[in-house]
Amino acid sequence: MPPRPKIPRPTVKRLSLYLREIETRSELGHKTISSKQLGQALGLTDAQVRKDLACFGNFGHPGVGYQTTELIAELRNILGTDRQWNAALVGVGNIGRALMSYGRFRRKGFDIAAVFDSDPTIVDQDIAGHHVHSMKDLAGLVKERDIKIGVVAVPAAHAQQVADQLIAAGVLGILNFAPKRLDVHDKVSVVSVDFSVALEQLAFQVSLGLVGSLEEG
Amino acid sequence: MPPRPKIPRPTVKRLSLYLREIETRSELGHKTISSKQLGQALGLTDAQVRKDLACFGNFGHPGVGYQTTELIAELRNILGTDRQWNAALVGVGNIGRALMSYGRFRRKGFDIAAVFDSDPTIVDQDIAGHHVHSMKDLAGLVKERDIKIGVVAVPAAHAQQVADQLIAAGVLGILNFAPKRLDVHDKVSVVSVDFSVALEQLAFQVSLGLVGSLEEG
Numbered sequence: 001m002p003p004r005p006k007i008p009r010p011t012v013k014r015l016s017l018y019l020r021e022i023e024t025r026s027e028l029g030h031k032t033i034s035s036k037q038l039g040q041a042l043g044l045t046d047a048q049v050r051k052d053l054a055c056f057g058n059f060g061h062p063g064v065g066y067q068t069t070e071l072i073a074e075l076r077n078i079l080g081t082d083r084q085w086n087a088a089l090v091g092v093g094n095i096g097r098a099l100m101s102y103g104r105f106r107r108k109g110f111d112i113a114a115v116f117d118s119d120p121t122i123v124d125q126d127i128a129g130h131h132v133h134s135m136k137d138l139a140g141l142v143k144e145r146d147i148k149i150g151v152v153a154v155p156a157a158h159a160q161q162v163a164d165q166l167i168a169a170g171v172l173g174i175l176n177f178a179p180k181r182l183d184v185h186d187k188v189s190v191v192s193v194d195f196s197v198a199l200e201q202l203a204f205q206v207s208l209g210l211v212g213s214l215e216e217g
Numbered sequence: 218m219p220p221r222p223k224i225p226r227p228t229v230k231r232l233s234l235y236l237r238e239i240e241t242r243s244e245l246g247h248k249t250i251s252s253k254q255l256g257q258a259l260g261l262t263d264a265q266v267r268k269d270l271a272c273f274g275n276f277g278h279p280g281v282g283y284q285t286t287e288l289i290a291e292l293r294n295i296l297g298t299d300r301q302w303n304a305a306l307v308g309v310g311n312i313g314r315a316l317m318s319y320g321r322f323r324r325k326g327f328d329i330a331a332v333f334d335s336d337p338t339i340v341d342q343d344i345a346g347h348h349v350h351s352m353k354d355l356a357g358l359v360k361e362r363d364i365k366i367g368v369v370a371v372p373a374a375h376a377q378q379v380a381d382q383l384i385a386a387g388v389l390g391i392l393n394f395a396p397k398r399l400d401v402h403d404k405v406s407v408v409s410v411d412f413s414v415a416l417e418q419l420a421f422q423v424s425l426g427l428v429g430s431l432e433e434g
Binding site: 081108180205 | 226229230232233234236237238241258259260295296297298300302311312314315316318319321322324325326327365366373389390391392396397398405406407408410411412413414415416417418419420421422423424425426
């Protein structure tokens with residue numbers, strides 16, 4: 001097993017936040033960034049920043065900081081977003097439509113290569129530049145278009161069935177927006193995003209008068 | 218300080234997942250649920266479930282399990298979703314529109330009481346049943362409508378400015394969908410949801426062939 005799986009999840013999450021901040025600064029023309037600047041931007045100590053980045057080699061240049069382009073390339077490589085992942089989006093509801101128009105999706109190396117829905121009234125329509133395919137075409141198109149990621153944006157009641165179809169079709173990972181835990185029998189990776197959980201985290205904090213910032217995936 | 222703030226965040230997150238599962242079963246007519254059933258549904262040990270729930274009093278009934286209605290009420294009370302939070306949504310882009318049509322928003326006690334955008338071409342329009350107000354009306358409407366939560370669904374470049382306006386207007390918490398860390402000077406609670414982070418978590422797992430399920434906020 002390579003060492004990377006041993007990276008603790010909070011670290012992986014911070015790597016995403018570092019990358020986001022460094023990309024922003026790079027777009028503004030900054031050639032370097034210090035661990036202190038990075039820490040201040042994210043509410044972390046510069047020691048934490050140096051510790052996290054040191055896991056992956058010594059990118060820092062004393063007195064100069066990190067070269068933004070160098071660090072961006074390395075972080076993308078570590079996170080696996082330096083390659084392209086073809087994704088199948090299942091479910092053309094509100095979240096599905098938001099995802100279809102979500103620019104950062106592609107920027108993170110995820111290309112929506114096929115869109116599916118079970119609703120006969122929208123199958124075969126073109127929505128936000130994507131042709132909506134019938135679920136019966138899922139298995140064939142996943143193979144034909146080398147799709148490795150399935151995005152589940154269907155109601156909770158249908159999510160498991162859609163996940164099973166995606167896994168059977170051969171995807172390696174699922175991004176789940178349905179408010180339901182998917183059972184993937186440890187066959188694929190799953191990351192779930194449920195707004196409700198974020199809402200409840202906020203309600204919990206606000207009702208207790210807790211202040212400060214939390215980063216959610 | 219009341220004891221609840223001492224609840225560790227991972228526990229708070231699990232409470233949300235417990236509530237989601239119990240609500241689903243209750244809707245299916247289940248009157249009780251055991252810690253074992255709850256654990257199986259969420260991939261946790263029943264010991265973990267009992268430990269989490271025991272923090273908040275002894276709801277369990279030996280041999281019977283938990284009364285779903287009783288536990289739902291208690292979890293909603295703990296999470297603060299048993300009361301109504303008026304929310305202001307700022308930004309009527311794709312994410313904003315998805316949120317306006319997001320049924321669970323209201324179910325979690327969040328009522329979108331006012332919608333704002335800076336784009337003159339959509340200000341004063343009615344979108345998804347909501348009237349879009351100009352940003353200049355934000356301070357007044359937040360007070361007038363007793364709005365306690367601000368939802369930031371604007372581009373990263375404008376997020377901090379919008380957050381500052383919301384805080385100045387008197388909100389207690391911000392749900393941030395902009396891919397940027399907001400500086401709230403520890404004046405309010407913030408929960409941030411960034412799809413990019415979820416995408417990178419998934420890319421990271423898939424590129425390493427890691428399998429299994431992660432729950433994100």
